[in-house]
Amino acid sequence: MADSDQFEVDLTNCDREPIHELGAIQPFGFLLALSTDWLIRRASANIHEFLGVEAGELLGTSAIALFGEHAVHTLRNRLAMLRGDDAVERVFGLVIANGRRLDFALHLVGDVIVIEGENSGDEAASDAGSAIRAMMARLDATQDTTAFYREGARQVRALTGFDRVMVYRFDRDGSGVVVAEAARAGIGSFLDLRYPASDIPQQARKLYLRTPFRIIADVEADPVPILPRRDETGAPIDLSLSVLRSVSPIHIEYLKNMGVGASLSISIIVEGQLWGLFACHHYGHRRPSFERRSIAELFGQMFALKLESRERKALQSYETSARASSDRLLAAVAGDSGLLDNPDWLGAMLRETVPCDGIAIWIDGKCAHSGLTPPPEAFAALVRRLNAMAAGRIFATDRLAETLPAAGAWDDVAAGLLAIPISRSPRDYVLLFRQEKVRTVKWAGDPHKPAQLGPHGPRLTPRKSFELWSQEVRGRSEPFSAAEIRVAEMLRASLIEVVLRLSDDAQEERRRFSERQELLIAELNHRVRNILSLIRGLVRQSLDPDADTRNTIALLEGRIESLARAHDQITQDNWSAAPLGRLIETEAAAYLGGKSRRLVCSGPAVLLHPNAFSTLALVFHELMTNSAKYGALSDNGTVQVEWRLDDDGDLRIDWREHGGPAVKPPKRQGFGTTIIQRSIPYDLGGRAEVRYALTGLEADFCVPARHVAASNSAHGPGAAISISADAVPDRAVLRGAVLLVEDSLIIAMDAEDILVRLGAERVVTAASIGQARREIERDTFEVAVLDVNLGNETSITIADTLRAGGVPYVFATGYGEQLRLPPEHEGAPIVQKPYTLASLAQALAPAVRAR
Incomplete structure (x- = not known):
């Protein structure tokens, strides 16, 4: 080409860039290409930083000695699990011969084994199954498509920690629009902005289908070359499936023009087509651990399945x-x-x-x-x-x-x-x-790229302006x-x-x-069945598939909280026997609120061993729940609970309801009824009998003597339980911003929802002391909720900082009454986990008033 002025620059320049054959990787990991007999054919130039050996010295040697027999055995087993041309297997926390703990990604390119490694994250191993179950439940609870998109963005941001997470949907013309976002305060919003099709070239869209997850940890990092760049046939290595694949200079310039320091994308693939992306931006370098990134990728696949299910349901109805x-x-x-x-x-x-x-x-x-x-x-x-x-x-x-x-x-x-x-x-x-239909489209900058030569040679230069550019569309x-x-x-x-x-x-x-x-x-039937089977596998066998989702979640929360309360009472006495009377009082206070005085109890002082205590906690929770919904406590009736020890030392418990609506036997046996009728016989070897008398439910239970211990105090005959109602506040407790320090993602998300319901203008979450300090430096808070135990550290130092600044705070713990605070913090309110609306309201209200 004699004269560069004659070079024709058009929008296909980016489409022709071989982004899968750049011959380099990002520097946060290393790459090895092996033959089928595990001889090293290629190595990234930074291999010595991880394995202590220069790349040139490794070529032609065996990887077995490099990794160690145990590590190679594990990697070979994972390779055997590869299915399909685009499959990638992962191994987390594998210790190799030099003692380093690494995370690996493995895939095949023809007859070449490609192994990529990076340092394992310092964070504790995640319970991926529990996290995904909870995240899916929150998606299921959304009422409409907009809320579904928004919750998806929120979940990914909570999981990855990026400053901005967008749900980006492609239209039929290839352009894309931001349909939802979750972003930290103060960085503006990209919601409803549209980006032209040329911003994501065609070959990049194809790679999004083959590799649904892509991270760029630091746009300022220099790529690391793979040696040798070309093999004996003169071909570069195909990095289409590479986790560490380096980034096109054009795309790096594009990100820098946007002010982005790190990016992450998760493909949303519906019916085999690229529906859109989770597009994540961070305004500094950021690299979540490989395990956390893998969970995010799994969430993206689950999100796509649920999106497909919703769309198919709407399509079927239409x-x-x-x-x-x-x-x-x-x-x-x-x-x-x-x-x-x-x-x-x-x-x-x-x-x-x-x-x-x-x-x-x-x-x-x-x-x-x-x-x-x-x-x-x-x-x-x-x-x-x-x-x-x-x-x-x-x-x-x-x-x-x-x-x-x-x-x-x-x-x-x-x-x-x-x-x-x-x-x-x-x-x-x-x-x-x-x-x-005349409409105004909000573009993120002028969608028409200027045809000009850029710093990377005769190629299209990424646009530099992303300010709002409105276009009136007519004729459509x-x-x-x-x-x-x-x-x-x-x-x-x-x-x-x-x-x-x-x-x-x-x-x-x-x-x-x-x-x-x-x-x-x-096809619809096949896909719906597959989706239902997948969802059914994520929830417990105890869930009722015919029940309303919100009611089911409420029932499960109630049962879990009941067990948590029983656990707290048992651990107060170092996992020894606990009083039956206290169990009934606690269940009445937590669930019945103002109706608790209509529960009359009498019987001798009886202690229950931990196993029996937990079992009876569930039984009484179900009895009180059913009575409050359908029985005596739903009307103006009363419930009488009497217990006694018979001649054999067995505990006999009588439950009698009076004055409620007429009782009818249930048409089918739900999970709650199963708990009442089968828990004591199955778990304790006792007996249970339930009678649906017209005047009120009657239930008799027998707990074998081996689960019972005597005590010195008693409930007087016919004594009404006197406790304060655990009621939901009737007005907003909070007004401003709240700092929540909590190291568990799912618990933090639940607590955030509760704090918003209590009136918080916004909730800023932090998972560590360092992150909490940064938030305190940049923001002002009305009150703070501090999880005491943050893994390897505690939040006491954060409490010291807040106390010095005059910011009220409450502690949260799962250790029950065993928690011991330093003298200067002994007067601080303590909230027992799991968080509830009432417990947080009762702790926060006096703390805020005292400010």
Whole structure:
């Protein structure tokens, strides 16, 4: 090329960049390429930083001695698990021959084994299953699509710690829009901004399908070359599946132009297509551990499955309704074929399934129309254009002027078209029109890249401006969705059947349509079953699949809190026997609130060993829950609980309800009833009998003597329990910002929701002392909630800082009353875990008032 001025710069320059063959990796890890007999064929230049041996000295040697027999055995086992061309296996925390603890990623490129390693993270091993279960439950609790997207972004940000996490959805033209985001305060919002298709080149989109997770830990880091760069055939190594793959200089410049220091992306793949991305930005370098990144990748896959399930459910509902409308249309036209000449009637029928602003019917060269349509003289040219290109298929466009330039003269009334052919030759049509929809699109900067030479040679330079750039879009209608086009296919089949009078051609068309429909239903059924099986595997066997999700979660929370309360009472006495009376009082206080005085208890002082105590905690929790919902405590009745020791030393407990609504036996046995009737016999070897007397539920229990110990105090006969109600506050407790120091992701997210419900303007979370100090330096807080135990450190030093600054604080702990605080903090309120709305309200209200 003699003159660079003659080089033609266009938007395909980026598309042609070989980003999978850059021959380098990011410096936070190393790469080895091995032969099938584990001889080293290639090595990254930084290998000595991890293994203590220079790359040149390793080439041609065996990796077995380098890693050690045990590590190689583990890696070989993982290699054997690879399935599919794009499979990548992971090994976390593997100790190699030099004693270093590394995380590995393994994949195959032809007959080459590619091993990538990086230092294991210092954070404690995560319970990935529990984390994903909790995250999925929060996604399931969202009411609409917007909330679903927003919760997904929030979960990924909590998991990765990036400053900004966006849910980025691709449109049919390749551009993308930010449909949800979660970001730290003070960095602005990208919500609803649109980015042109050229911002993500085609080869990058293909890699997003092959490798759903991508991290760029530091845009300022220098890439590390792989040696040798080319093999004996002159080919560079294919890094398509590489976890550490270096970054295109063009993309690095793009990120720097945005002010981004690190980025992370998780592909959202629906039905094998790239639906969108979780796009994460950090304004400094950041590298979550490999294990945490793998959990984020798994969450992205689960999010995509649930998104697919939601979309298919909506599609199924829409297509069921459309099928019913199609059947009504078919029945009406079959009885009176003249209805096809009535555009007003046909338009009213079709609008039920495919919204439109106007309709035209073209049959045998004659046209009838209704609503907003082109002028009558324009139809002949339009039909000729359709005959030349549609070939008997549905045709849909949101900009008719691109297909028929003359349509620009009337695109204000008919900018979009859905053409349904209803015969073969001469071709007849039902034409559905949509009027122009003028809208303003908010672009993240001018979407038209300047065609100029950049610092990386004769290639397109990334744009430098990302400020809001508004564009008014005219001449387009609301697009016809894929679901509407499928419904149009259904309508077409129905109309053809009538027009052709059930001729052989119509029968064949109907058969083909039926096959496509059955295939769609079979595929939908298959995918729904797979998704349901996956979800069912994530929840406990005890969940009722027919119950309302919120009620089910509330029931599970109640049962878990009941066990937590029982556990606290047992551990108060160093895991020894605990009083039965205290168990009943605690359950009444925690669950019944103001109704607790209608629970009358009497019996001798009895202690229960830990196993029996936990079992009876669940039983009494279910009894009180059922009574408060359906029994005596749901009305104005009372419950009497009496217990005694029989001659054999067995504990006999009688539960009697009086004054409530008439009792009817349940039609089916739920999980709660199972707990009441089977826990004591199964877990303790005792007996349980439940009778559904009309005047009130009666239950008798027998706990064997081996689970019972005597005590010196007693409940007097007929004594009403006197305790304070654990009630939900009737007004906001908080007003400003709250600092939450909690090292468990899921617990922190639950506590954050509770604090917001209590009135917090916003909640700033920190998982470590260092992060908490940084938040205190940059922000002002009304109050702080401090988890005492933060793994290898405690939050006492944070309490010292807050105390010096006059900021009130409360401690949170899972250690019950065994917690011992330093003298200067002995007066601070303490909240027992798990967090509840009432416990946090009771602790925070006096702390805030005392400020």
